[in-house]
Amino acid sequence: MVAVSAAGLRYRYGGRLALEGLDLEVAPGEVFALLGPNGSGKTTFFRLLSTLLPVQEGRLQVLGIALPASGAALGRLRCALGVVFQSPSLDRQLTVVENLRCQGRLYGLRGAELRQRCRERLERFGLAGRAHDLVATLSGGLRRRVELAKALLHGPRLLVLDEPSTGLDPRARLVLWEDLRQQAAAGVTVVLTTHLLEEADKADRLAILHLGKLAAVGRPEELKAELGGQILTLRAEQPQAVAAYLEKELGVPPAAFNGMLRVQHPQAHRLAAQLCEAFPQGISWLAIGQPSLEDVFIARTGCRLTAADEADPLAASEDHG
Amino acid sequence: MASVPPASVPTLPQPASGLAVWALASREVLRFLRQRSRVIGALGQPVVFWVLFGAGLGPSFRLPGAATGQVAYAEYFFPGVLVLILLFTSIFATISIIEDRREGFLQGVLVAPLSAWTMVAGKGLGAMLLAVGQALVFLALGLALPLSWGVWQLVQLVLFLGLLSLALVGLGMLLAWRLDSVQGFHAIMNLLLFPMWLLSGAFFPAGDNWLAWVVHVNPLTYGLAGVRRLLYVHQPDAAVLHGLPSLGTCWLVTAAFALLTLAASTWAAARRGRGDLR
Numbered sequence: 385m386v387a388v389s390a391a392g393l394r395y396r397y398g399g400r401l402a403l404e405g406l407d408l409e410v411a412p413g414e415v416f417a418l419l420g421p422n423g424s425g426k427t428t429f430f431r432l433l434s435t436l437l438p439v440q441e442g443r444l445q446v447l448g449i450a451l452p453a454s455g456a457a458l459g460r461l462r463c464a465l466g467v468v469f470q471s472p473s474l475d476r477q478l479t480v481v482e483n484l485r486c487q488g489r490l491y492g493l494r495g496a497e498l499r500q501r502c503r504e505r506l507e508r509f510g511l512a513g514r515a516h517d518l519v520a521t522l523s524g525g526l527r528r529r530v531e532l533a534k535a536l537l538h539g540p541r542l543l544v545l546d547e548p549s550t551g552l553d554p555r556a557r558l559v560l561w562e563d564l565r566q567q568a569a570a571g572v573t574v575v576l577t578t579h580l581l582e583e584a585d586k587a588d589r590l591a592i593l594h595l596g597k598l599a600a601v602g603r604p605e606e607l608k609a610e611l612g613g614q615i616l617t618l619r620a621e622q623p624q625a626v627a628a629y630l631e632k633e634l635g636v637p638p639a640a641f642n643g644m645l646r647v648q649h650p651q652a653h654r655l656a657a658q659l660c661e662a663f664p665q666g667i668s669w670l671a672i673g674q675p676s677l678e679d680v681f682i683a684r685t686g687c688r689l690t691a692a693d694e695a696d697p698l699a700a701s702e703d704h705g
Numbered sequence: 706m707a708s709v710p711p712a713s714v715p716t717l718p719q720p721a722s723g724l725a726v727w728a729l730a731s732r733e734v735l736r737f738l739r740q741r742s743r744v745i746g747a748l749g750q751p752v753v754f755w756v757l758f759g760a761g762l763g764p765s766f767r768l769p770g771a772a773t774g775q776v777a778y779a780e781y782f783f784p785g786v787l788v789l790i791l792l793f794t795s796i797f798a799t800i801s802i803i804e805d806r807r808e809g810f811l812q813g814v815l816v817a818p819l820s821a822w823t824m825v826a827g828k829g830l831g832a833m834l835l836a837v838g839q840a841l842v843f844l845a846l847g848l849a850l851p852l853s854w855g856v857w858q859l860v861q862l863v864l865f866l867g868l869l870s871l872a873l874v875g876l877g878m879l880l881a882w883r884l885d886s887v888q889g890f891h892a893i894m895n896l897l898l899f900p901m902w903l904l905s906g907a908f909f910p911a912g913d914n915w916l917a918w919v920v921h922v923n924p925l926t927y928g929l930a931g932v933r934r935l936l937y938v939h940q941p942d943a944a945v946l947h948g949l950p951s952l953g954t955c956w957l958v959t960a961a962f963a964l965l966t967l968a969a970s971t972w973a974a975a976r977r978g979r980g981d982l983r
Contacts (some may be wrong), residue, residue, distance in 0.1 A: 491720055
């Protein structure tokens with residue numbers, strides 16, 4: 385039994401292909417991250433999953449219901465879905481509890497049950513003291529928590545979040561992840577999109593999306609281990625000279641970024657020793673570590689996560705809003 | 706389609722259309738009451754119109770077939786202002802859809818287990834309650850007019866105003882669903898909705914020129930005539946009723962107008978536009 389299963393999923397906005405045959409599966413109770421830059425297709429996948437867009441081509445099955453669905457099946461699926469959008473979806477002119485009540489009624493909750501669920505969610509998310517404040521008066525972090533409380537009010541089995549930590553400070557991010565972990569522990573499947581490596585690293589499994597295609601999928605540590613070897617990162621007085629030495633003498637062309645050089649090698653410690661011999665005074669800082677998700681992203685897509693924005697022809701039009 | 710194993714979807718609430726309609730409608734009313742400027746604008750502007758036009762055009766107004774001064778302009782214009790209140794409320798409801806989309810509230814509604822009809826009904830009911838409520842407040846000013854009142858007359862009037870406001874809200878929603886800026890809506894309002902009101906017999910009686918034909922095919926003409934007939938239901942010989950369609954025709958045309966605009970806006974709401982994505 386899988387919570388989400390996609391096979392050969394394609395989506396087209398007019399003439400532009402945003403998803404080019406996506407295959408992936410998400411297990412129940414798992415926290416699954418879709419990592420990719422703007423235009424990678426992750427927001428399109430989110431929209432298909434949240435039933436905001438109809439499936440055009442390929443197969444997408446969510447909680448056992450094949451999409452596109454209509455009528456009773458669609459209603460049943462939507463009841464089991466909790467959706468957190470990247471942009472706010474709260475009514476700023478209503479209070480926190482009024483927003484929750486409105487949401488609850490849309491999902492068929494009423495009376496004592498509605499009141500009790502609102503109270504529970506408000507307490508759980510530390511919002512009880514702000515229940516009667518207008519949403520417009522809340523900070524960004526608090527609003528995000530109201531969004532989450534709202535999405536979870538009806539007790540969904542699958543929580544879908546689009547860039548949930550956008551606009552959150554580091555502390556609020558930690559709290560958000562505690563919340564997501566707690567939901568997953570209670571059996572809720574969590575699927576989120578992100579362009580942040582450290583966020584994808586916290587997921588149980590992640591998929592790397594690039595230009596509408598799946599570049600990699602697996603547990604973060606598995607993906608990193610698959611790269612093999614170690615990562616050597618260094619800062620040099622004369623980076624060009626060190627880079628040339630690495631490429632010509634040692635046969636490992638380095639990648640340069642942020643004024644640093646980086647190579648991946650099965651025996652990085654030997655390279656380090658050789659470099660220190662060759663440039664006894666020229667290396668100001670050097671570190672050897674395990675590959676990060678960034679290294680996985682580079683290895684699988686051939687470009688850096690942050691730089692991929694500009695290279696991506698889809699970026700400008702998909703990220704509208 | 707595979708069946709859902711019981712473990713994957715435990716007891717979830719059963720959505721109910723009536724409850725969802727009420728959720729959306731009561732939100733509209735709450736939002737309205739929170740915005741004091743909207744309360745003042747929606748009620749104040751028609752009153753100002755009524756007083757200023759009544760005073761300004763009064764001396765030169767003569768109803769066709771009646772002697773000068775027989776019917777005061779303020780009296781002739783009164784039903785027009787009532788309909789104007791409904792029109793303004795419908796315009797506000799329409800703008801609120803554009804705002805809901807821009808502020809993001811709509812996206813949450815779009816993924817909720819609701820049919821397009823429930824969305825339209827919720828928005829429509831909320832706008833109708835606001836429109837009729839405001840029209841009733843204005844109606845109190847009508848006590849100053851030489852009209853005779855009755856309970857059954859008031860009931861009919863409220864029902865008719867409700868039906869007419871549904872038709873206008875439906876029209877507004879139909880327009881709003883494809884627009885993504887309030888500015889765009891202002892253009893439509895000045896080009897379509899306001900002239901529709903001007904040419905309904907609200908502002909001046911239909912003459913004998915080409916405008917008479919436009920007035921004749923304008924569905925709002927029948928809404929206005931219905932309001933006028935119900936205001937004068939105890940004075941069937943009143944000069945202002947001269948040449949107006951019968952009350953039955955007014956009910957029929959207005960009901961058809963409401964059905965048509967609500968059905969069309971449901972159709973529009975069921976289709977996803979790029980504007981629905983954020």
